[in-house]
Amino acid sequence: MSSDIRNRPILASTSEASFETVFTRYYSLVYQLAYRCVGQSDEAEDIAQEVFLRYHRVPPKAESEAERRSWLCRVATNLGLNALRSRQRRTKREEQVSETVRRSTPEAEAQQDPEQHVLISEQAALVRSILAEMPERQQAYILLRSTGLSYAEIAQATGVATASVGALLARAEREFRRRYHERVTAPRA
């Protein structure tokens, strides 16, 4: 291969900051973003590691700290939300299978523990599932804002104009609240 990764030192420096400096400065932020999406420490660690592996393989052409931070947050958010959505799809499939089984064995339904939904109603699971159901761009806007990114950084990470971020955030927040209130006020099955 022409740009053989094996010939690159593990600790290759970018023009403005060494890999270690970037790693130690932003690891916690990247981990927290990933954790917000997946809620499991092992998976969040894997995602954070993957983010920095990508950074190491092909460092972004970042001319400022803000650009570097935006790049890391964008990759962490994309990977985290992909993992969350994929889990959500898996869970739905499993629920559909369970539903089929329940229908075919009504006695199982009769024996179902009425408290089994208590876990689902835990705040983190509820919030995470609402997040997973939102339009992809809106997920990213509120997730990035919740970690303290400025409008300019959010714009950089999502490829929109900085001037549009306020309106997009307002829409995303409203959508999140609408779905949340729908869920908490919906009668339980």
Added chain:
Amino acid sequence: MNELQHPEHNDNCLDQSILIARRDNELPADEVAQVEQHIATCGDCAANDRLITSGGSEVYTLLSALDPAPGEVPDPVTALTKLHTHLRETTPLKKSAPVLKALPAEKKSSFVWRQLRRNWVAAAAAAILLALVILPNASALADQFLSLFRVQQFQPVNIDPRDLSSHPLPGIQDFGTWQATANSLKLQDNLTQAQAQRLVTFPIALPAHLPQGLVHHPSFAVVKGGQLTFTFSAAKTHAYLVRNGHGNMSIPANLDGAKYSVSVAPGVEMSFDSRDKSFMVIEIPSPTIRATGSASLNELRDFMLSLPNLPSQLVAQLRQIDLNSGTMPIPVPPQFTAQHVTIHGAPGLLLADNTPIGGIVVWQTHGMIYALGGDIGNAAQLLTTANSLP
């Protein structure tokens, strides 16, 4: 109108994007006054503004429920070691270099300094507690069921990464669970000095002198205070021992459920970063640790010290520290030198790179902990800056 519906808009009303930008301190300063003047005279916009503020607060409070517990964020240095190992295993290299050896001299100090930049209070709380439970000489503390420890001074403890790469120190989360009061240790950043001052209980002190090349108007962030309680769990500890091949090790029954609480008051973080240099000043009231529960600290410590693979040199150094005097151990990597210094008459510690470029000064006085440093300035400049704090 229900609370999710927005007030009617008329032609004179402000766009939501303006109101939300004002809420997030993203509006240019010259527009803020105009917007506030309009809100004061327009009922619709005032209602809309309240809705945007309360709605945003609700959304971000809900999202904060997704955060990991403060003690559960992996240590960046350990994570870097893992990544380093992964790269070595997956990338055949002609020659590999130790992590810090490969850094240019001017970056070595920042390597350690950067570790403080995120979650430093949570990391410090966990480190204090871990040090406390593996320290063997705090007999006065350990014999009591109710004990109080307050950080009053610092003692360097040399850490050799080679010892830790093969046998990393266990994390406190391996032995129990952290519980934190709501919003504990949350970082609120992009604040003005006045906003930061309102959130802390002590007068924020700015250095009169800074190393050259830094901005003189810092950005302010406040780490909210809170209380973190660690509860020892025999089940988690057993799982940790099983994972590490010591599943037959017995755990004293009365340790299960022992509690230790770390109380932290809000602290301020000032960043004087320039384009390519980083410099930070931290001011925070000394945290306290209170131990309660069904087992004494002695029993807990005896058990912790019996864990396999603790580096013997590290344990020997920790044995020298007398916790009764409120001494907090500070880990020092080999490429740094540690020196006891005096700042305004108070004992402190200077960690400097061997070259020497940059470093960190930390000291405690009148119930406050101060730390400053970054990847700029030499030791003399750091001490000058430290002594220039009022």
